[in-house]
Amino acid sequence: MPKDDGIGASSKRREDLRFLTGNGKYTDDINLRGQTYVHFLRSDLAHGRINSIDTAAAEAMPGVLKVFTAADFASAGGIPCGWQVTDRFGEVMQEPKHPILAEGKVRHVGDPIAAVVAETYEQARDAAEAIDLDIEELEPVVDMVKALAPGATKVHDDLTSNLCYDWGFVEDNKDAVNAAFESAAHVVSLELTNNRLVANPMEPRVAVGDYDPWNDSHTLYTTSQNPHVIRLLMGAFVLNIPEHKLRVVAPDVGGGFGSKIYHYAEEAFCTFAAKVLKRPVKWTSSRSEAFISDAHGRDHKTKIELALDADHNFMAIRTETYANMGAYLSTFAPSIPTWLHGTLMAGNYRTPLIYVNVKAVFTNTVPVDAYRGAGRPEATFQIERLVDKAARELGVDPIELRRKNFIKADQFPYQTPVAVVYDTGNYDATMDKMLELADYANFESRHAESAARGKLRGFGIAHYIEACGIAPSNLVGQLGARAGLYESASVRVNATGSISVYTGSHSHGQGHETTFAQVVAEMIGVDASSIEIHHGDTSNTPMGMGTYGSRSLAVGGSAIVKATNKVIDKAKKIAAHLLEAAPEDIELKDGKFSVAGTDKSVDWSGVTLAAYVPHNYPLEDLEPGLEETAFYDPSNFTFPSGAYGCEIELDPETGKIDILRFIAADDFGNIVNPMIVEGQVHGGLAQGIGQALLENCVYDDQGQLLSGSYMDYTMPRADDVRGFTVDHSCITPCTHNPLGVKGCGEAGAIGSPPAVVNAAIDALHRAGHTHVTHIDMPLTPSRVWAAMNR
Numbered sequence: 001m002p003k004d005d006g007i008g009a010s011s012k013r014r015e016d017l018r019f020l021t022g023n024g025k026y027t028d029d030i031n032l033r034g035q036t037y038v039h040f041l042r043s044d045l046a047h048g049r050i051n052s053i054d055t056a057a058a059e060a061m062p063g064v065l066k067v068f069t070a071a072d073f074a075s076a077g078g079i080p081c082g083w084q085v086t087d088r089f090g091e092v093m094q095e096p097k098h099p100i101l102a103e104g105k106v107r108h109v110g111d112p113i114a115a116v117v118a119e120t121y122e123q124a125r126d127a128a129e130a131i132d133l134d135i136e137e138l139e140p141v142v143d144m145v146k147a148l149a150p151g152a153t154k155v156h157d158d159l160t161s162n163l164c165y166d167w168g169f170v171e172d173n174k175d176a177v178n179a180a181f182e183s184a185a186h187v188v189s190l191e192l193t194n195n196r197l198v199a200n201p202m203e204p205r206v207a208v209g210d211y212d213p214w215n216d217s218h219t220l221y222t223t224s225q226n227p228h229v230i231r232l233l234m235g236a237f238v239l240n241i242p243e244h245k246l247r248v249v250a251p252d253v254g255g256g257f258g259s260k261i262y263h264y265a266e267e268a269f270c271t272f273a274a275k276v277l278k279r280p281v282k283w284t285s286s287r288s289e290a291f292i293s294d295a296h297g298r299d300h301k302t303k304i305e306l307a308l309d310a311d312h313n314f315m316a317i318r319t320e321t322y323a324n325m326g327a328y329l330s331t332f333a334p335s336i337p338t339w340l341h342g343t344l345m346a347g348n349y350r351t352p353l354i355y356v357n358v359k360a361v362f363t364n365t366v367p368v369d370a371y372r373g374a375g376r377p378e379a380t381f382q383i384e385r386l387v388d389k390a391a392r393e394l395g396v397d398p399i400e401l402r403r404k405n406f407i408k409a410d411q412f413p414y415q416t417p418v419a420v421v422y423d424t425g426n427y428d429a430t431m432d433k434m435l436e437l438a439d440y441a442n443f444e445s446r447h448a449e450s451a452a453r454g455k456l457r458g459f460g461i462a463h464y465i466e467a468c469g470i471a472p473s474n475l476v477g478q479l480g481a482r483a484g485l486y487e488s489a490s491v492r493v494n495a496t497g498s499i500s501v502y503t504g505s506h507s508h509g510q511g512h513e514t515t516f517a518q519v520v521a522e523m524i525g526v527d528a529s530s531i532e533i534h535h536g537d538t539s540n541t542p543m544g545m546g547t548y549g550s551r552s553l554a555v556g557g558s559a560i561v562k563a564t565n566k567v568i569d570k571a572k573k574i575a576a577h578l579l580e581a582a583p584e585d586i587e588l589k590d591g592k593f594s595v596a597g598t599d600k601s602v603d604w605s606g607v608t609l610a611a612y613v614p615h616n617y618p619l620e621d622l623e624p625g626l627e628e629t630a631f632y633d634p635s636n637f638t639f640p641s642g643a644y645g646c647e648i649e650l651d652p653e654t655g656k657i658d659i660l661r662f663i664a665a666d667d668f669g670n671i672v673n674p675m676i677v678e679g680q681v682h683g684g685l686a687q688g689i690g691q692a693l694l695e696n697c698v699y700d701d702q703g704q705l706l707s708g709s710y711m712d713y714t715m716p717r718a719d720d721v722r723g724f725t726v727d728h729s730c731i732t733p734c735t736h737n738p739l740g741v742k743g744c745g746e747a748g749a750i751g752s753p754p755a756v757v758n759a760a761i762d763a764l765h766r767a768g769h770t771h772v773t774h775i776d777m778p779l780t781p782s783r784v785w786a787a788m789n790r
Contacts, residue, residue, distance in 0.1 A: 011675075012514070012675075015514065019252070024252040027222060028206045034279045039124035039127075039283075040128075040266070040283070041131055043106035043135075045140075046702060046703020047108075047138040047364045047703060049136040050102060052132075053069050054133075055131055061126065064118045069101055073272070075240075076100060076268070079098040079264070080263070080331075081095060082482050096156040100238070107156075107364055121284075141162060142365060142700075142701055144322040164329070165338075167337075169358075170354070177316045177354065178355075181307045183315075186307070186312075189304070194302070194377070199257045199297060201254060205259075205260065207220065207264075209280065209281045211274040213278060215245075219247045223250065224267075225508055226261060227538050228544050238263070246538075247538055258371045259297075259369075262332070291708045296365075305319070306390055316355075317345060320359075321378075322358075323359070327364055328367045334480070335480065336374050340549075341358070343420050344420075347463070349407065350407050351405070354418050363703075365703060372684060381757075399461060402431070406431075408428070412424050423734060425667060434461070438459070440459065450649050458766060459646070460645070460755045460756060460761070461644065462643075463642070466746060468638045469485075469550070470549045472633050484633070485545055486545065486633035487544050488631045488632075489504070491520070492627040495612035503556055504543060505552045510676075516533045517532075544559075554734065562738070566630060567628045574618070577618045578602050578606070591603060592604065636736050640669070640747055644662070651781075660723055662685060662755070664724070664747075665730060666747055668728050668742045671741075677728055677744050678726045680744045681747060688756075692779060693720065695778060761773070
């Protein structure tokens with residue numbers, strides 16, 4: 001049994017006390033002396049040429065300090081992209097400038113044109129209405145396929161076309177893949193859309209820029225998932241500020257889901273304007289503003305094909321995908337439909353040949369980047385919908401078709417045809433567990449009960465695999481990453497034995513302050529309450545890459561383990577001196593150092609005090625103090641996986657779908673805090689179900705956002721996400737990190753969309769609607785009813 005606050009314990013999240021009592025400190029809670037406020041005048045056109053901007057009337061209005069336009073940023077760089085993709089012809093992607101304020105043209109609704117800084121937000125907003133714009137409206141490009149047609153209007157005049165890149169993977173497999181399709185006994189194809197989403201974290205984005213003229217230093221307070229990366233990108237590439245003169249602070253952050261990874265123009269603006277005005281500058285996004293300025297997610301159109309032999313073995317997969325980049329390249333956007341998507345197209349299966357083609361396209365829409373799962377949900381949705389369709393066309397059980405083609409437990413480590421090597425897994429075990437928890441054996445009786453009430457019941461399954469950690473740095477560097485993807489930690493032991501841990505990871509809902517303390521408490525044998533976790537401030541945490549890609553524990557936690565082991569090694573030497581023994585004879589257990597085979601011991605606080613009051617201390621061999629730093633760069637991704645089952649009831653009169661039960665059987669490797677893991681899966685399921693049934697970001701052909709508020713963009717509510725059963729008892733530990741963990745934060749959002757859609761198709765087929773082979777997400781009542789009724 002785990003100790004009450006060590007690894008394996010469902011310790012309550014210590015950070016929740018301040019959140020639930022209203023004592024969290026978010027960026028919008030920060031107000032500085034002399035603070036000013038900025039309002040951005042944003043384009044209401046999707047595409048237009050800026051002929052003139054007259055700011056005179058606005059600058060004369062009460063409280064206005066300055067109106068900024070692109071001309072004020074002539075010396076600044078554009079917002080950088082953090083990943084450069086090379087296409088299948090060996091050419092690097094087209095990479096247009098992303099200005100802080102629009103230069104020459106506006107390229108999407110919400111593109112910032114001017115910024116008014118005033119004494120109050122209301123004064124800034126009122127003055128923005130007085131800016132006189134002369135913008136020549138241009139034809140927008142919104143549809144990705146049309147954007148690549150000859151003669152299409154270009155989003156960026158200086159590019160050759162709207163094609164960012166045409167990526168092929170694995171290019172050397174292409175001929176063999178085509179040959180496999182020529183010889184296949186069965187070929188199954190599917191065209192589908194992965195719908196565009198808006199992240200909608202509870203806390204909107206906020207930025208507060210401050211400048212100290214006495215030492216020429218800047219501070220940015222921001223809602224970020226990775227403050228060190230923001231400091232690097234903004235300082236080095238945008239505003240030319242040396243890192244030692246730029247501090248970035250991300251305090252409590254109310255959710256991110258990927259949308260707060262990126263460096264945004266508003267952050268650079270507030271930092272820049274604070275120096276110009278010699279006063280703090282604050283911006284808080286409204287919810288409506290967030291819809292047109294936060295990076296969106298997903299938005300792929302795909303044709304995928306599966307070749308099978310006469311015995312229903314998978315022979316080959318090939319896909320062609322159009323991926324929307326929006327008007328500019330967001331920080332990690334090019335990597336999402338390529339290296340985070342193409343490398344997962346093997347799924348859980350022994351498919352020997354795979355070819356993935358992705359065309360990334362610029363359109364007059366908000367930029368698109370990572371959203372919970374980031375490329376892996378898109379891959380899983382394609383594969384799991386296609387496998388289900390194949391089973392129906394072949395007349396076989398979709399569960400058995402999956403089992404027949406699973407990578408088996410004795411085949412790990414498994415080299416996939418799409419570069420990655422899966423280290424561990426047991427897909428049959430998670431499938432068995434899901435079916436057991438779902439009481440699948442008695443589904444037919446439940447189906448009959450629904451039919452008696454005039455309702456259609458269906459059961460859908462999906463099996464996913466995810467790549468987490470995004471590493472190692474030397475590999476991702478070869479693939480185009482412009483940053484390292486390690487993580488860091490410093491462990492500082494105080495004289496009385498309490499411990500301060502400084503991590504480069506960032507918590508915005510994951511519970512790091514609890515789980516990271518559990519890891520250190522377990523290793524040393526002290527109470528977790530004596531351990532404090534610090535994050536989010538570049539002035540006191542080591543350079544780290546932040547939190548995304550389900551990497552916090554696998555990468556950030558591993559860095560903490562390395563640093564803690566260094567502390568323990570030094571502490572053992574101090575204990576050896578105090579106990580007059582050899583360091584190799586010292587054992588640490590339950591917070592006490594002892595000499596092996598004797599009753600001689602000294603407790604943790606005795607050693608830590610000696611480290612800082614070195615009266616009896618080996619000064620000739622050891623420096624005083626007890627503090628260590630470590631960096632951890634993984635040798636491989638981690639590969640969590642799982643089987644998901646969704647049981648739905650469908651009203652044939654309206655097309656409305658109700659989720660009755662959802663079962664998630666995941667393999668996350670070793671578990672540090674089961675309660676937090678369950679909560680992470682619940683959150684991911686809510687977002688995946690939201691995508692499958694409700695959420696859809698829609699533009700019309702003029703580039704106007706039709707779903708720009710919660711009146712039109714439907715978020716899941718409590719009664720949409722009930723009946724979850726979450727299990728993580730199927731454990732195959734990761735083989736290459738010290739904790740044996742794999743990552744859990746995104747799994748729910750990856751496996752749930754295909755399970756929901758498969759359940760709906762199953763319900764329709766059982767009721768005789770066999771003409772319905774696919775419905776694009778979201779499965780709204782109107783879409784389902786229309787499909788049923790042709």
